[in-house]
Amino acid sequence: MDYAAKRSAETKFYLLAALGGLVSAIGVGAALYMEHHGHAVTGMNNQIVWGLPHVFAIFLVVAASGVLNVASIGSVFGKTVYKTRGQLAGLLCFAMLAAGLVVILLDLGRADRIMVAATHVNLTSVFGWNMILYPGMFAIAFVYMWTLMEKRMYPYSKAAGFAAFIWRLMLTTGTGSIFGFIAARQAYQSAVVAPMFIIMSFAWGMAVFMVVQKAMYLWNGMALHPAIRNRFKRLLATFVAAVFYFVAVYHLTNIYYAKQTAFEQFILLDGGIFPQLFWGGWLVAGTLLPLALIFLPGLKDMPGSATLASLLIIVGAFCQLYVFIIGGEAFPLEIFPGMTAGSSFFDGRIDHYSPSLPELLLGIGGIGIAFTMVVVGVHVLKFLPEDDVAKLEAAGALAD
Numbered sequence: 001m002d003y004a005a006k007r008s009a010e011t012k013f014y015l016l017a018a019l020g021g022l023v024s025a026i027g028v029g030a031a032l033y034m035e036h037h038g039h040a041v042t043g044m045n046n047q048i049v050w051g052l053p054h055v056f057a058i059f060l061v062v063a064a065s066g067v068l069n070v071a072s073i074g075s076v077f078g079k080t081v082y083k084t085r086g087q088l089a090g091l092l093c094f095a096m097l098a099a100g101l102v103v104i105l106l107d108l109g110r111a112d113r114i115m116v117a118a119t120h121v122n123l124t125s126v127f128g129w130n131m132i133l134y135p136g137m138f139a140i141a142f143v144y145m146w147t148l149m150e151k152r153m154y155p156y157s158k159a160a161g162f163a164a165f166i167w168r169l170m171l172t173t174g175t176g177s178i179f180g181f182i183a184a185r186q187a188y189q190s191a192v193v194a195p196m197f198i199i200m201s202f203a204w205g206m207a208v209f210m211v212v213q214k215a216m217y218l219w220n221g222m223a224l225h226p227a228i229r230n231r232f233k234r235l236l237a238t239f240v241a242a243v244f245y246f247v248a249v250y251h252l253t254n255i256y257y258a259k260q261t262a263f264e265q266f267i268l269l270d271g272g273i274f275p276q277l278f279w280g281g282w283l284v285a286g287t288l289l290p291l292a293l294i295f296l297p298g299l300k301d302m303p304g305s306a307t308l309a310s311l312l313i314i315v316g317a318f319c320q321l322y323v324f325i326i327g328g329e330a331f332p333l334e335i336f337p338g339m340t341a342g343s344s345f346f347d348g349r350i351d352h353y354s355p356s357l358p359e360l361l362l363g364i365g366g367i368g369i370a371f372t373m374v375v376v377g378v379h380v381l382k383f384l385p386e387d388d389v390a391k392l393e394a395a396g397a398l399a400d
Helices: 002-037 052-067 070-073 086-107 111-119 126-149 150-180 193-219 226-256 258-270 273-295 305-330 357-382 389-394
Strands: none
Touching: 002 086, 002 126, 002 357, 052 070, 052 086, 052 150, 052 193, 052 305, 052 357, 070 086, 070 126, 070 150, 070 193, 086 111, 086 126, 086 150, 086 193, 086 357, 111 126, 126 150, 150 193, 150 305, 193 226, 193 305, 226 258, 226 305, 258 273, 258 305, 273 305
16 A cells, blocks of 8 residues: 555544544533433433433444354354454444443443442342343453454364354343343233344344445455355345344234233334334335345345445334334333223323434434444454455355
8 A cells, every 4th residue: 555545544544533533422422411401301201211322222232242143153153254254243242332331321320320230230130130241241252352363362263252152142132131021011021022132133233244344345445255245145134034033923922912902003003103113114124125135136236235235224223123112111011901090100101202312412422432443443453354265266165
């Protein structure tokens, strides 16, 4: 690389890092504003206590677990094409998990109280389990990346990758179980939620990885080999189809039970913004269109179709989480089936939620934190995935 090109790359790096830092600072400022004025400046209330920041946070945490799947496919399952992408997948896992937890902490209002949870772990609570699962994920991902980056440690990469694979399944199961084990929210309580979160992590993590990889290749004036791109697209489509299956099972199970019929009618038909986001945002934009971009002739060969499909899957993920988290809180718990309950605390009534600007800025700030960490990490550690196409073709790794 000549001096002019190197100088241009440095300038782009500093501009992107400054942009990410600015977005992150705005998010922190929004959190401080909410902490100073209280949750009265948000759209949350006594019934809807997890708002838009939690949608961003859960997406980041779940996708962080799933993006490490790219590394696991290479190390654990021995797929050569994925091995060169293990380090980038590990960096993305670190960045997104850290950003998601920062958003959750800042949304608590008293982030310093996390020390109480960290030093007094309640193992009878799913929330208490996460005080073990999240630090454990950081530690295992760090060791895994070390084995990938250090030649002396590379013989241990398969064992570290296997440990990371098992741990991230546990982590995503724990995240899904936060909702699945809540008895006070009948919309959440289901054994299907935990495996549904696992497969959602695979789809969302792969989508994020493909977007970041595309951006890095464009930055360096490179192009991904068509056979490798097609392999990624097919795997992404498999995960998206699996998400569709689990979401369908979740709702069909609820419809089967008479006590859940009212909730399903609310979330799928009569709930205002929730049916719109479910059918239009998740099903059409986040599932059907990406599958069409991957498989339909005339669309699958269109330049940028894989990236567009990945971006649509990410949009659909946010829609799905908004419907699941906030829609599940808005619908009241049916304490006395077949009867109407009401009190001065609005028990038994469907609640309404309108996200405030500080909530949105905090969520975007979390994206900014992850973005900044990845930009700096990629620049310093040189994690650009580079494929030896001739070697891969000779080994038959690019064959369909």
